[in-house]
Amino acid sequence: MEKLLLFDIDGTLIDTEGAGLISLQKGMVTAFPELSGRAFPPLDLGGATDSSVVAFLFEAYGLENHFENQTRFFDFYLIALKEQLQVFEKEGKGRVLDGVVPLLQQLATCSHRWTLALLTGNTAHGARAKLSHYGVDHHFAFGAYGDDHADRNELGPIALRRAEKDHGLIFDSADVVVIGDTPKDVACARAFGARVIAVATGASSHQELAGVDPDILLKNFEDTDETLAAIEAVFG
Numbered sequence: 001m002e003k004l005l006l007f008d009i010d011g012t013l014i015d016t017e018g019a020g021l022i023s024l025q026k027g028m029v030t031a032f033p034e035l036s037g038r039a040f041p042p043l044d045l046g047g048a049t050d051s052s053v054v055a056f057l058f059e060a061y062g063l064e065n066h067f068e069n070q071t072r073f074f075d076f077y078l079i080a081l082k083e084q085l086q087v088f089e090k091e092g093k094g095r096v097l098d099g100v101v102p103l104l105q106q107l108a109t110c111s112h113r114w115t116l117a118l119l120t121g122n123t124a125h126g127a128r129a130k131l132s133h134y135g136v137d138h139h140f141a142f143g144a145y146g147d148d149h150a151d152r153n154e155l156g157p158i159a160l161r162r163a164e165k166d167h168g169l170i171f172d173s174a175d176v177v178v179i180g181d182t183p184k185d186v187a188c189a190r191a192f193g194a195r196v197i198a199v200a201t202g203a204s205s206h207q208e209l210a211g212v213d214p215d216i217l218l219k220n221f222e223d224t225d226e227t228l229a230a231i232e233a234v235f236g
């Protein structure tokens with residue numbers, strides 16, 4: 001039976017070293033110039049969806065959270081993100097996390113067993129911008145994204161519906177594993193009965209992740225054989 005692997009992006013596959021946050025700030029001020037000079041509120045981005053972050057920012061700035069404002073913001077955010085990734089590259093900042101490329105390559109050699117997709121708080125365009133910048137976007141067939149729903153716990157069922165509708169692939173949630181770096185990744189897996197592998201390469205410590213009881217907890221993906229064994233083992 002084919003299994004679905006749903007990968008988070010930031011802190012799991014890549015580390016943009018803050019390009020996302022800078023782009024949120026730039027995108028907001030460019031989309032709404034009247035905000036320039038106003039303080040940017042502190043954000044807890046780990047595992048958050050971009051839609052929930054924008055709802056929070058609009059609330060903080062007294063902007064209406066309607067489609068037109070959202071579209072305006074996300075258009076400018078995407079421009080800022082692509083620019084910032086380039087700027088950071090010139091400065092030697094931002095990278096694919098250790099072991100991710102060999103892991104994805106190994107999984108691709110068994111594509112009849114594994115379908116790789118995304119479950120991320122990034123918008124669809126933001127996710128593709130980040131992953132294509134680092135040359136790993138071609139590994140992922142589809143995804144559920146932060147502009148599909150503000151609540152990350154709703155993204156698992158959206159990924160399953162998209163697998164069926166767009167690719168004719170029907171997965172039982174017991175044949176799905178969410179792979180991510182925060183307690184919110186663990187929670188969203190539990191919300192639709194999927195398994196979960198947590199990896200302590202992002203915003204959350206190994207201890208913090210152990211506290212939310214993922215099925216498997218890894219320090220990182222540096223040992224490809226160990227990670228592949230964990231993916232096998234998580235399905236029992």
Ligand SMILES: [Mg+2]
Pocket residue numbers: 008009010011012046047180181182202
């Ligand atoms: Mg993450």
